[in-house]
Amino acid sequence: MIGYLNLILRLVIWFLLTANLSLANIIIGISVALLLPGGPKSLGALKDWLRALGEVIVAIPQAFFEAFEIMLRPHNEEDITLERVKPGRTPGLIFLDIFLITFTPKTIVLKYHEDGWYEVHRVRRRRKA
Known part of the structure; x- marks a missing residue:
């Protein structure tokens, strides 16, 4: 089942x-998805x-809400933080985590x-002091 999810991703x-x-692009996409190496096989x-x-x-x-919030109220403060990767993540799940963080307008990995x-x-x- 996980192999199908990687193929769909x-x-x-x-x-x-x-x-x-x-149709040609679908055939090429399926070919590329099947030919890409799979990396280590961790389930x-x-x-x-x-x-x-x-x-x-x-x-x-959430992304739409944050986009409107940035347009209506200025966001002048920025910082860089470290976030822990959830344990036991496969490369596909790590990609989805990075996508989720970067998808919202206020954050980027x-x-x-x-x-x-x-x-x-x-x-x-x-923040007001």
């Missing part, structure tokens, strides 16, 4: 990059994938540290 990325749903739990997909669904309205940390840049509203 690769196809979604392909279609987002090409923005073309023609991620289906529960983790479903939770990550649920987080993607929640992130979409600057760097993924191999020892299990994301370096995250955030913008915030200035």
Whole structure:
């Protein structure tokens, strides 16, 4: 089941990059998704994938809310923090985590540290003293 989720993730990325749903592009996308190497075969739990997909669904309205908030109220303060990677994450789930963090307008992942940390840049509203 996890192999299918990785294949679907690769196809979604392909279609987002090409923005073309023609028959030829679908055939090329499936070929590319199948030919890409799989990396180390660590089985991620289906529960983790479903939770990550649920987080993607929640992130979409959050991104719109943050975009309107930035337009209506200035965000002048910024900082860089380290966030811990959830334990037992496969490369596909790490990609989805980075996508979720970067999808919202107030945050972006600057760097993924191999020892299990994301370096995250955030913008915030200035706090009144």
